Amino acid sequence: MDPLADILAKYLPAQGLVVELASGSGERVIQLARTFGHLAWQPTERDPQKVAALVQARDASGLNNVLRPIELDVFLQPWPIAQADAIVAIDYAHVVSWDQVTAAFGGGARLLQSGGLFFLFGPFRFHGKYASQQHEELDQSLRSRDPNLGLRDIRELTVAGTRTGLGLEHAAATPVGHALIFRRRPLLPPTGQFRIG
16 A cells, blocks of 8 residues: 555545545546545546546546546535545645635535544644655745645644634654544534523
8 A cells, every 4th residue: 555545544434435625637536446445435626627537537447436526616615515424635735725725624524424534635834844845845836836825734724623623633644745634523512501791
């Protein structure tokens, strides 16, 4: 297994539906679907042309556990998926705007049941520090092109997750990046009591 699959194997559910945000060419989701054949995989993309290319890649793969790719804009609520057991976003948070990251958290939290996995993978900053010189150079390059892009800090991701109902459970290093393991927090039942003032 590759390092990404190794870390995913520790956290993916035993069964159910995994939604991948921003599936790109589809190569990654097809590889993961081959590795984790017990799960159904839902590829998504924001751009209709990319969705069409994903459909071709999915059809060519011949895998029954890869669902037909769908168009998904994280800003448009509700998402066109009723429920998911896990959501994965790989090499995502640093190449989209911060608003898009928080929208992904919010939409993802609505899809997941209590304890559901939101798996964020890629390069991150940890309390202002970079894991490597390469990550620092990548961050500076992205921000010079667009100040809305760049490596996100684990602190801001933790706060954003908490605000939407996702709690950071674990951060794990791999040879190719870091995995941030968020879980859907339980919804508190109504107490039937409230007080004003």
